[in-house]
Amino acid sequence: MATAPTLPHAAHKGGFYASSNGKKALMAVTGAVLVLFLVGHMLGNLKIFLGAGSFNHYAEWLRTVGSPALPNRTLLTIAEIVLALAVVLHMWSAVSLARRAAKARPVKYAAKRKSQAGGYATHTMRYGGVIILLFVIWHLLDLTFGVVNPKGGDATPYDRVVAGFDPSRWWVTVFYLVAMVMVGLHLRHGLWSALQTLGLAHRYAALKAGSAVIATVLVLGFVAVPIAVMIGAVK
Amino acid sequence: MNLTLKIWRQNGPADRGRMVTYRVEDVSPDMSFLEMLDVLNERLILEGDDPVAFDHDCREGICGMCGMVINGVAHGEQRATTTCQLHMRHFEDGAVVTIEPWRAAPFPVVKDLVVDRSSFDRIIQAGGFISVPAGSAPDAHAIPVPKDDADAAFDAATCIGCGACVAACPNGSASLFTAAKITHLSLLPQGQPERASRAKAMVEQMDAEGFGGCTNTGECTAVCPKGIPLDTIARMNAEFLKASSK
């Protein structure tokens, strides 16, 4: 190919985060923050199997950690702000990339496009993300603020969990399980995809297997609690 | 063998276009897909109809012109194969075959199955080159290249610019193509002076053309007639992030 002189190129007006690669990197980094949170949250949840005292004490510890050096809730509030920011930025990049993708293919194929790569999880990312978001809102209302919880916000965390997953509220448990499956699928693709986005992916077989294992462990850890309440192992 | 074809017909860029059904008879299993279309077109010409416009040049899998989506798959379901190298023996007698152009805003339809892939040219123009003093050709052995780098660069360099990756991508992303070009040059000594500016300029041009962003679905690699691997995109991402942090 003949060489051409260096041409002025269409630099992004908005800089790094206006570029599709910049948005992807933001999605990967915020996703990683959320994954770290999920790991911690899942491990914390499992304390419920050590009894009401241990679980309530853990919830209390989250509020008092750092004191007396720091006022109560300092670290918790910082974590909440970081998480809220991560969720907002993650969604912002997801939505703007989805809109860019829709614009890139204005005319759809008449024949049903057959997936050749066969990654089921890959195709659940967008609607799965929306389900996860709806779930997170419900989950906060139920177990954090207690406004949709039978015991309300003043009960102990343990009582709220037991009441929240009471068999009479089976639909809550079903919603929870569905959402956790969506989280599992999201991370099945998201974990290795994030590494790829950050330019770190090489050995795909190992990476994909690792993502599947981490996603599965997380899902099992999360669903263990509602299932234990449902079958009466935690009451 | 006899086939029913459903082909996208569009008179020109402004026409709305529609799927039209044709029958082709006495197709030999030894024909290539394009030869089968030639048979149809000869008949259409004899009947006074407008032949189906499709792009092609080398018909030996190296020029990248012959892109079309066959039964929903770019270049058809045969892996690592361009449409011109796809043979009719892979189809069943009596099959219904849909044929559509690449679908992407940066690949506007010119006529029927022919799309304008100049957006790829502009991505190349943005940085897919090295600056060399014009003059007598340097000695081919003047600059040693480590074997692994040479192999990886060569793998990336086999990209023929066909655009199947864009056609197959659910996001209409040109990442595999752009990554192949960036990777090819960034691995070689001759590509080093412009390494960072190239990565930035080509990625930004890709966005400016209106291609979608990559979500690592892997659909591109699966249909790529040259089997450009997905880790080429990881290399591009690394190059772009490094260049952007400067």
Ligand code: HEM
């Ligand atoms: C528990 C919360 C969540 C976690 C841990 C999480 C994690 C991740 C990770 C690690 C990625 C990969 C980033 C990449 O490909 O570079 C990702 C991608 C994505 N996330 Fe999330 N996410 C969460 C919630 C959400 C929500 C609420 C939404 C939607 C509103 C969402 C939508 C997406 C989309 C659309 C992608 C891109 C998928 C793709 O690459 O195809 N996620 N997420």
Ligand code: SF4
């Ligand atoms: S990467 Fe593969 S599919 Fe994409 S343009 Fe190059 S050869 Fe064609």
Ligand code: FES
């Ligand atoms: S016509 Fe050249 S690759 Fe098919």
